[in-house]
Amino acid sequence: MDAKTEELRAAHDVLAEFYADRLAGALDRMPVERAVLGLFCELALAADLGTQVGDVGCGTGRLAPYLAARGLSPRGIDLSPGMIRVARRDHPDFSFDVADLRELPFEDASLAGVVCWYSLMFLPPSDRPAALGELARVVKPGGYLVTAFKAGDSRVRRAGRSTNLGVEFDVYWLSPDEVQRRVVDAGFATVFWGGRPAEEQEGSAQGYLLARRS
Secondary structure (H helix, E strand, C coil): CCHHHHHHHHHHHHHHHHHHHHCCCHHHHCHHHHHHHHHHHHHHHHCCCCCEEEEECCCCCCCHHHHHHCCCEEEEEECCHHHHHHHHHHCCCCEEEECECCECCCCCCCEEEEEEECCHHHCCHHHHHHHHHHHHHHEEEEEEEEEEEEECCCCEEEECHHHCCCCCEEEECECHHHHHHHHHHCCEEEEEEEEECCCCCCCCEEEEEEEEEC
């Protein structure tokens, strides 16, 4: 594991309890996010490719109940063992495993879809083609990918300081044009893209993209 990946993993081990507390019930207060995830759920089920989906970069597992309530069977993976520990504790009815999104623990064309909710933004530019290729590998033709990200200019920023927990790591506020281009290059076709302005302490606009595996 390279130094930047190790830094990211160690930081999120520290942040696991912080995120579990801060993001508890957050989706209930976010109608735009619920709408985008709801559209993903509807399309994934309508494709009639099964109910298995990957929650890639699942963090504390907070999306699993929402996805399951809409008929999907999510399996979460995250780079951070600390995040997976919290996810298993707080959502014991679901499956969570430690894994890197650049090397997914799913069989080829085994999923009806993948959710990448604020997880692609940690990838350096050099890793993005391979990571998107992995997502395309595991999704069945006709299946779906949905991603949310901090929208910006794709430049690297240092995050973590504001938590006062002594952690720092690289994050990229991604260009919506780049996200769409890389998703299409990996073998998906755009179904929906959009965004919303920053709210309160967010610091950046938020971007959303939903795409179908060719």
